[in-house]
Amino acid sequence: MDPYADTVYADTYFSERLRTSIWDDTTESSGDREKALKEATRLIDKLNYICEKYSDTQDLEFSRNASSVVPDAIKIACCEIAIALLDDIDPDMEIQNLTLKSQGVSSVRSTYERSFVLESFRNGIPSTIAWGYLKPYLRDSNTLDLSRVS
Numbered sequence: 001m002d003p004y005a006d007t008v009y010a011d012t013y014f015s016e017r018l019r020t021s022i023w024d025d026t027t028e029s030s031g032d033r034e035k036a037l038k039e040a041t042r043l044i045d046k047l048n049y050i051c052e053k054y055s056d057t058q059d060l061e062f063s064r065n066a067s068s069v070v071p072d073a074i075k076i077a078c079c080e081i082a083i084a085l086l087d088d089i090d091p092d093m094e095i096q097n098l099t100l101k102s103q104g105v106s107s108v109r110s111t112y113e114r115s116f117v118l119e120s121f122r123n124g125i126p127s128t129i130a131w132g133y134l135k136p137y138l139r140d141s142n143t144l145d146l147s148r149v150s
Contacts, residue, residue, distance in 0.1 A: 003037035040081035
């Protein structure tokens with residue numbers, strides 16, 4: 001599987017972005033950059049998108065509709081997810097950390113507030129920046145599409 005963004009695209013993208021030391025410190029020869037981009041692509045493809053795939057035979061979710069081009073927003077989201085993965089950001093762990101309401105030391109006590117979890121983490125995306133790029137392409141989970149068949 002080819003990722004939405006290859007390492008050349010990601011290198012160019014990260015060369016113009018702040019706080020990329022984890023990407024810069026990961027050597028290309030280790031293969032971790034490519035692995036992170038492929039894992040990011042898998043996470044992106046788990047979501048429910050509007051419109052139809054460009055071709056019924058394509059493996060990935062993008063490109064969509066009448067365009068055979070993968071949007072830059074999807075490539076950027078792939079890069080943002082990849083750098084988050086390289087930085088060991090785990091959505092499950094983040095949900096636990098974000099929902100921690102109180103913690104004790106003596107007699108060991110923890111209290112979690114489960115009523116609020118970031119939408120990106122709830123959907124398995126470890127980057128809120130990437131989520132912002134992906135969200136416009138997603139179906140609204142609160143709507144139902146009906147069609148009449150005669």
